[in-house]
Amino acid sequence: MNIFVLMKRTFDTEEKITIVDGKVSEEGAEFIINPYDEYAIEEAIQVRDKHGGEVTVVTVGNEDAEKELRTALAMGCDKAVLINIEDDVEEQDQYTTAKVLAEYLKDKNPDLILAGNVAIDGGSGQVGPRVAELLGIPYVTTITKLDIDGNKVTVIRDVEGDEEIIETSLPLLVTAQQGLNEPRYPSLPGIMKAKKKPLEELELDDLDLEEEDVEAKTKTIEVFLPPKREAGKILEGEIADQVKELVRLLRSEAKVV
C-alpha cells in the first residue's frame, strides 16, 4: 500500500508563547510535530505493518522541519519529503499548503493519505480536506478508528462526541482525531536507523509551480494573544443569597442572561 502522511511542524502551545511584530516569536518557542499529525503517523505505520507497503511523510515548510521529519522516520516512516517553499513564497495560508501538497501527490498514486484533524497553531483543519478535493478523492475527517479490508474501508469518526460509522473505499484521505491510537515514542535504535533513511528536499520549481499558483488567498490582519484570565469570584453567604447574587452578576456583569 502506498501511504502518505501530511505533517506540520508547529510550536508547542504548552510552552510559553510570545508575539513580536505580529508573529509568534520563534525565539524561546519549542517546536514539535503537530500532535494530531502524530496520530496520523502512528496510524500510517500500523496500517503498513498490517497490510504492507511504504509510508512517506511529507511536509511543507523550511529546513528547520528536517528534525520533525527525522522524528517521523525514527518512529518508523520509510521516507521523508521536505517541500521547502520558504524562499519562493512570501504569504502562505492553507490554500498554499494544500495546493503544493496536491501538486506533489497527484502523480504518486497514493492509496491512503493521513493528516491531522487540525494543526494546533492555526487550528483551521482545512489542509486535509482541500488536498482531497484537489486530488478528487474521498475524505473523512476526525477519525478515531480505521479498518481496511481489501479496497473497502470502515471508519469511525468523532462527531462532536458522538460516533459516525462510514464505509468508503481507497484511495482515501483521512484526518486523525485524538483517540485514534497512542503514538509511539521514537526508539533510540529507530533514531539510529532513521539516519540512513531517505529525506528528499523539493522546491516549487521541482513541482512545476509558480509563486502565483500558490499565493495565499487570505490576509492576516492581526495576531494577538488571548486576554489574560481574571481571577474568579467566589460568592459567600447563605445559599439563597448566593444564587440571587449570581443571577444579578450574570445579568449586569457577564451580560449573558
Added chain:
Amino acid sequence: MDFTLPKEIEFLKENVRKFVKEVVDPVAMEIEENDQIPEHIIEKSKEMGLFGLSIPEEYGGLGLSMVGKCAIYEELGKTHNGYTTLIGAHTGIGTVGIVELGTEEQKRRYLPKMATGEWIGAFALTEPGAGSNAAALKTTAVRKGDRYIINGSKHYITNAVEAHVFTVMAVTDPSKGAKGITSFIVEKDFPGFILGKVERKMGLRGSHSAEIFFDNLEVPVENVLGKEGEGYVNALKILANGRAGLAARNLGSCIRLLEYCMEYAQQREQFGKPIFEQQAIQHMLAEMSMLIEVLRSITYRVAWMTDQKMRVVKEAAIAKLFGSEVYNKIADLAVQIHGGLGYMKDYPIERFYRDARITKIYEGTSEIQRNIIANELRKEYSKVRV
C-alpha cells in the same frame, strides 16, 4: 575546541528527555510507595532501546560513544534514581565486562538478549568481608574438568533480583592474592545459584540490591570472562568505565533539582515577595548553578577523553568523586530552599536527598576515589624531578 554535542546525540538526548518526563516522572511517586518499578514502564523502556545503551550495534545495541552514553545518562538522572539505577547498573557494570572482555561466542550468546532487556545484567564483586578492599574476596572457584565449582557469597548486589546474567569475581588461586582472582559469567539458573535476602535501603527504591549465595555453583569453562587470574584488574576496568556514566547521572539529578528550586523560589512568597528575591536564596542557587557547570565540564571531558582512548584513571575518579559530592551538596541546598516542603514525602526533593547519599559509597567510595587520584599523582610527579 568544540563544546557542542554532535547533532545526532543531541537528538537522542532530547527524545530520552521527553520519554523520561512523560513516561517515568508520572510514576515516580508510585515507584517510591511500592518499591517497585511498574512492569509497563520497564516494557516501554525496553521498547525505547534504553537497555542497549552500551552494547555495540552488531549485537543489537546502540553502539554509542562514551559522550553519547553520558548524554543519555544525564537525562535518565533527571527522574527517579531507582529507575536510573536499574538501567544504569545493567548498561554499566552489568554489561560492560562482556562488551569489553568477552569472547566472540560470549558476546553472541549474551549481548543481543541484554540489548533488548530480555536478560538484565548485574555485577557481583562485593562480599561481607571485601568492600573497599575488593582483593580480599573469599568466594572460591575450583576447576573440575570442563567446569568451575564456585562457593561463597556476595552482598549488596544491585539488580540481583531482576538479573539473569552476573559478572562474578571469585578466587581461583588463593596463593596469588589479587592476581589469583578470575571473572565469570554466571546465569541465575545455573545449578547452585541462590538468591538471598533483598536489602532494605535508605533510598533507591524500585532498585533492588540483594545477597547471593553460590552453593557448588557449576559454571562451564567457556564462561570465564577474560583471562584466569585477571579478575581483579577486570573488575577495576569495569568500574573505571562506569565512572563517567555515574557522573553524568548525578549531573542530571543536579539539573533537575535546580529546576525544581528555580520554580519554587520564584513562586513561593514570604515577607510579601518571592523567596528568590532574598539574596541568601539567590546565592544558594548561584552555588548550585556553578557546581553544575563544573560537573558538566568534567563529565563530558572524561567521556571525550575515553572516546579518544586516552588514559582517564585520574580524571574518571575525579568525575565520580566530584559528581557525587556535588549531588549531595545540591540535594542539601534544594531541601533548604524548599523549607518544610523539602522534607515532605509528597514532594520529590527529599527523595533526591536520600538517593544522593549512595553515590558517595557505591562503585568505589569517595575515599577510595581520593586514593586513586593520589596514586595517579604519585605516578605523574615521580616522573618529573622538581
